[in-house]
Amino acid sequence: QLQTKSRSNQEISDAVSQLGKNPLPDAFFIQAKSSDPDSLIRLKDTLQNLPSVELALLNTEWVKRLSSLLSLGKKLISMIAGLLAIVLLVIIGNTVRMQILTQKDEIEVSNLIGATRSFIRMPFLYAGALYGLFGGLMAVLMLIGIIQAFNLSISQIAHLYSNDFSVTLFDTQLFLAVIISAISIGWIGSYIAVSRAIASYKIN
Template identity: 45%
Template sequence: MKHWINQHLQVWRQLLSRIWRNKLSTLMIWCVIGIAICLPAVLYVIIDNLNQLAGQAKSEPQISVFMKLDADATALDEIRKKLKQHPGIARHQFVSKETAWQEMQENNPDVAASLKQNPLPDAFFLEPKDHAPAAIEQLQHEAEQWPGVGHVLADADWAKRLYALLALGKKAVLILSLLLGFALVAVIGNTIRLQIATQREEIEVAKLIGATNGFIRRPFLYAGIMYGLGGSGIALLCIYGIITIFNLSVAELAELYGSSFILALPGWQLCLGMTVCAVVLAWLGSYIAVNRALARLNPK
């Protein structure tokens, strides 16, 4: 066990020494990895903040439930009970047909004068808890089945458009992440391949004296891990800097609309996910490059 630990510690000491001797080239690789991870991460943070803003928007979707003209007081009481007990409704408001007729006479006296009687029904105006288009449509279809209900309208077109744009943005982030992830594997693989080429003679000598593939592969895999860790650190610094700069303008814009909205910085889950992805991709690029090099050194 002690021998195994010493082997790994020796590899890490040699790796850190090599990184220190080649500080500039290592920093360049870290920056490439950091930028490749930073771009989709920043877009994801912005879309996630917009998604939360959509859920807190003041222009909340409203469902209008119009009763039949012959609906009696019993039907109205039954609807009130349903609305009070319904888990998907945040609040509701009742407007009687008499109140609606009075407002119409005050606001549109010419139209009201041309009507012989009140054509307006009793109505309930509902505010759903969940603003997702699917939840609003489900609540609308449910309200249409209630007794005494004549017609139901859902003012959720803006929510559908917004959520469709956010969904499109998430797909764009996913595609960009896949493309940059592939590019990252290629970049790390090419970097490790160049390192292997400069140490080819050392590797050949090590093979002659009985070094295993695992022993030869180990320092290059550790180098990939270091590249991934350094690149994720650069990416996190870039994200925090970009979001902070964006917030200077976002705060001014929000103040014009009487809001205190600012872009939230990424949480620890996103930071951890970025670090893991960077390390895994860098390790994968190193693994592929080393295996290809070993295959050439050990032709069948």
């Protein structure tokens, strides 16, 4: 770092040129995978106990604040995801119910010619799953936008502590989990709507 500073500052460069060697001790910056305060403190203590390490530093206040922000962010995202799931269930249920009302005559005719409940129910279940897929994709885009906004706030705070930190966006497993959950919600919502309609139409 001293050599880097000397390249941009002439006074430091002149001082460094007069030194036989770098008088400053070696310094290493470690980027931990975990942001858990207890884990970071244990890591700091482990490094401090190494015989070749003179001093290990950890900004515990920054770590605690970061942990609090991440915890708040996770809670907010969980609440938003729960609300989106409820809204998706209600919207899909009402949409399928409206489709059933518009196709009431077709459903009754199908029942008269021998169509089973499963046969009548299946197209609406597929439609509900498709609606769930579209809803899941929209939810993913919304959550990505929320995480991006959260990262902006985090980066501003991290800059005050000369750090560079951001929340990782969706990985493949989480993306698939959201999509599968949305499809399942769509399927369940349409199943409830169709089952109520079949019961009200007295279909055998």
